[in-house]
Amino acid sequence: MHGHTLPKILKHRIVNINGFSGCKSTKKTIIFLSQQTWDKAVAAEFMLSTMAWNGLFRKVCVIKERGYCEMKRENRLQLILFLIMLFLVIGFWIPEPICGSDYAIGADLSFLKQAEERGTVFKDEGNVKPGLQIFKDHGYNWIRLRLFHSPTRLPNDLDYTIALAKEAKKLNFKFLLNYHYSDTWADPGKQFIPKAWDSKSHAELVQAVFEYTRDTIIAFRDAGVLPDMVQPGNEIINGMLWPDGRLPDNWDNFAELLKAGINGVDAGRGNAQRPRIMVHIDRGGDKKRTKAFFDKWHSYGVDYDVIGQSYYPWWHGTLLDLRENLIFMANTYQKDIILVEAAYNWRPAEYKDKPAPFPETPEGQRQFLDEVNRLVLSTPGNRGKGIFWWEPAVYGGLRRRGMFDNDGNALPAITVFDRFTRK
Numbered sequence: 001m002h003g004h005t006l007p008k009i010l011k012h013r014i015v016n017i018n019g020f021s022g023c024k025s026t027k028k029t030i031i032f033l034s035q036q037t038w039d040k041a042v043a044a045e046f047m048l049s050t051m052a053w054n055g056l057f058r059k060v061c062v063i064k065e066r067g068y069c070e071m072k073r074e075n076r077l078q079l080i081l082f083l084i085m086l087f088l089v090i091g092f093w094i095p096e097p098i099c100g101s102d103y104a105i106g107a108d109l110s111f112l113k114q115a116e117e118r119g120t121v122f123k124d125e126g127n128v129k130p131g132l133q134i135f136k137d138h139g140y141n142w143i144r145l146r147l148f149h150s151p152t153r154l155p156n157d158l159d160y161t162i163a164l165a166k167e168a169k170k171l172n173f174k175f176l177l178n179y180h181y182s183d184t185w186a187d188p189g190k191q192f193i194p195k196a197w198d199s200k201s202h203a204e205l206v207q208a209v210f211e212y213t214r215d216t217i218i219a220f221r222d223a224g225v226l227p228d229m230v231q232p233g234n235e236i237i238n239g240m241l242w243p244d245g246r247l248p249d250n251w252d253n254f255a256e257l258l259k260a261g262i263n264g265v266d267a268g269r270g271n272a273q274r275p276r277i278m279v280h281i282d283r284g285g286d287k288k289r290t291k292a293f294f295d296k297w298h299s300y301g302v303d304y305d306v307i308g309q310s311y312y313p314w315w316h317g318t319l320l321d322l323r324e325n326l327i328f329m330a331n332t333y334q335k336d337i338i339l340v341e342a343a344y345n346w347r348p349a350e351y352k353d354k355p356a357p358f359p360e361t362p363e364g365q366r367q368f369l370d371e372v373n374r375l376v377l378s379t380p381g382n383r384g385k386g387i388f389w390w391e392p393a394v395y396g397g398l399r400r401r402g403m404f405d406n407d408g409n410a411l412p413a414i415t416v417f418d419r420f421t422r423k
Contacts, residue, residue, distance in 0.1 A: 120395045140173070144340065147177060154185075310390075347360060392404070
């Protein structure tokens, strides 16, 4: 039961300590623990060491050895109550076991529909198939789709995105919706306000974000493709909707804008199950910047469910950096974590002039995904909940990071999850 502190557990699950007749040092220990949010193992070790220190643990052993018949009735009840309290508290810290279907094997396929409409053919073992079917055949269970406000050059408007989401839902994909709150790309280097919102004040922008999010979520819901997860904003380490929500100078504005997006999701879903909310930054291997962002964001007390990270090694650090940050996030924030963007080139691109962690070859690309997935799976407390490849089915220059060669043949990277998903 993650993120629950002992006051809640003691209040609702366990006998009130005010009625517990144990020694004062034991009561102080329980009260101290109740003010903490710790990992089960750490808490258990602390509790047991404290018991040993104040003599209770030794007392338990001595009593067991001499026999319960020598105990006074009052001491026996005291001991029983204490042990029940201890084991229930420890039990509530046990992480829920991860279910295979909870792990997101995902792909951002926002360009797929356009690519196929323009004649791009995708093949698996020489057989031409719809792109979505190929990913489904290799264990993929999530699709990520971005949404631009009023794009002029890119295809990802509301109608296009709903149509692609419908095709994915037919194959039982789960659906992550990625709001850019822009007419074009939004990322750490640019967060352009939609043209329709150019002249708005901060208060008007907050209202616009809420209404736009609410209305588009209603449209997805009415089309039968309500997202399973929503990220309001894309790679928002430096804020969103610049200059109004630009960081680090405008944290209050940014927090209100992001909260408006989250509230819009809630307003638009009606009585349907609430989509999980992801907050997405691009610092997969950067613990320092991750900490600075989420420490500040958490100070606003806005509820969300998942930390999303981007990880491209040429921008975001080594695999050891990624491992360090996954451990830090899991232990510090007690949130599920998804690498919502990851990719590696299958032909030379980023490492032409410096040593690469993996060869920029089809096999090197497969090795990269396999290793990154291994790290996500090993995140403490089962907090690593999945990985999404960014745009594996595209045409043009971006194809170097895709999972198909220039002739449309599937590359080895697409098989990484076969051994995890095939019976």
